[in-house]
Amino acid sequence: MRDLTLSEIERLQVDAVAAEQPFVMDEESFRAFYEETARPLWAYLSRVLGDNAMADDLVQEAYYRFLRAAPDCETEAHRRHYLFRVASNLARDHWRRPRPLQIALDEAGEGAVVDGSQDLAADTARRKDLGRAWAHLSRRDRELLWLAYAHGSAHREIAAALGLRTASIKLMLFRARKRLARLLRQAEAEVGQT
Amino acid sequence: MKRPDQRECHREPELVEAIIDGRWPEGCDETLRQHVGDCAVCAEVAEIAPLLNGEHTAACHEAGPPPVGAVWWRLEARARREAMLRATRPILWTQGLAAACVVGLALGVLPLTLEVLGDWDAWLYQSAVLPEVSGVVTSWFAHLDHENIQLALIGCVSVALLIPLALYLALSEE
Incomplete structure (x- = not known):
């Protein structure tokens, strides 16, 4: 029988350890991290992809890859x-085509139009406008705008999250913001005409 | 004064923070409100950010992440399974190689086996080494003609080769 080399033994030992304790992060730390990030992460994926079901799938995949990578943060x-x-x-890998926002308009929002509650009706209308405008944005624009204005991330943080240079964010965000503002105005104009 | 080509404003982070904290516009100081009125960048941010922030709040309410315990258990089980697969991969490769060698060897000696089998039934009739067995076998074989005997023997050899292969395939799934 062939003798095992030292590197093979080391690899088998590493694999055995990995099978015993697969992640560097312990369960307690993961709990705290998950509780803090699961909802914003789902919101991000859901709104960037425009697909809630896919967001459900990708959230777990994202945590798995994160734990496997064991980043030294x-x-x-x-x-x-x-x-x-x-x-x-993951969003880049699963991006198929631009999709509109799957806006779950709550009953209060829908009912407000009937009840005449102006604030809620206006809010519902604005969300619909956003949904229409969002459908025309690229994945990159959605990521930038979401991280900047929904999360409130700084340029440096957006660059870290998207794997881009901080210097590029300023111009990219400027363009994305311009596009969304224009699309929102178009959406409002279309609603005004109808 | 508003400049449409202006790309950034030093007060943008302050404005975004106020919007996210829910202080915009009433909870902000007058200077910021006045600045937003004068600055093209901040005016646009004040138009977009509240919408996206509202959508973020709605999406976070909408999100129903599975319980952390279940997620941890699932991820850990998946990681263990993958680690186990990685660890046993060399063994599976070796087993596969061994099985391929057996099949190759069997195919290699098949012509020789068939040649021997051609005379084997005649040897069986004349065999004096194991008279009783030979008697039983020859009486059984007496009902078969020459071609059927050859087919039966080929079948036996094939089964003898296929059983270990089938066992290997069944066990390697585990």
């Missing part, structure tokens, strides 16, 4: 950016 913020970077890569 100094702070919680780094850890969160790394997770969003994994999610962004």
Whole structure:
């Protein structure tokens, strides 16, 4: 029988350890991290992809890849950016075509039109406009705008989450914001005409 | 003064923070409100950010992430399964190689086997090494003609080769 080389023994030992304790992060730390990030991560994937079912699938995949990669993060913020970077890569891999937002308009929002509650009706209308405008944006624009204005991330954080240079973010975000503003005005104009 | 080609404004982070904290516009100081009125970038941000922030809040309410315990258990089980597969992959490769060698060897000696089998039934009739067995076998074989005997022997050899292969395939699935 062939003798095992040292590297093979080392690899088998590493695999055995991996089978015993598969992740560097322990369960307690993961719990805290998951509780903090699961909802924003789902929101991000759902709105970037425009597909809630796919967001459900990709959230778990993102956590799995994050845990497997065991990034050496100094702070919680780094850890969160790394997770969003994994999610962004998954979104890129699963991006099919631009889709509108799957806006779940709540009953209050729909009923407001009937009840005459102006604020809620206006809010519902604005969300519909956003849904229509969002459908015309590219995946990259959606990611940038969501991270900048829904999360409130700084340019440096957006760059870390998307794997881009911080210097590029300024121009890309400017263009994406211009596009969305124009599309929103178009959507409003279309509604006004009808 | 508004400049449409202006790309950024130093007060944008302040405005975004106020919007996300829910302080915009009433909870902000007058200077910021006045600035938004004068700055093209901030005016656009003030138009877009509240919408996206509202959508973020709605999406977070809408999200129903599975319980963390179940997720952890699933991810851990998947990682263990993959680690186990990685660890046993060399063994599976070796087993596969061994099976391929057996099949190759069997195919290699098949012509020789068939040649021997051609005379084997005659040897069986004349055999004096194991008279009792030979008697039983020859009486059984007496009912078969020459071609059927050859077919039966080929069948036996094939089964003898296929059983280990089938066992290997069944066990390797585990």
